Amino acid sequence: MTGEDLARAGVHDPDVDGQVMTPRRALAELATIRLHRLDARHRIELVDRPNPRQREILDALSVDTSNWNRAEIA
DSSP, rough: OOOOHHHTTTTTTSTTTTOBOOHHHHHHHHHHHOEEEEEESEEEEOOOOOHHHHHHHHHTTTOOOOOSSSSOOO
C-alpha cells in the first residue's frame, strides 16, 4: 500500500481537512477487522464487515471482500 494508491482513490483522513490518508493510518483502520471463530459441534468462521472508511481503503487497494459477508460453517 502506498500513499499514491490512497490519493488516486481519493481516500482522505477524516481528522485532517484536505489530507490524503497516510498508509500508516490506513493500516491502523484496517487492523480492527477481525476473523471470529466459534467451535460448537461445527466450526463457524465470520469476518467483521468493514465500516465505510475501511471499505473505502479496501476498494482503493482492490481487495476482494465478497466472501467476507458470509459465515463459513464446517
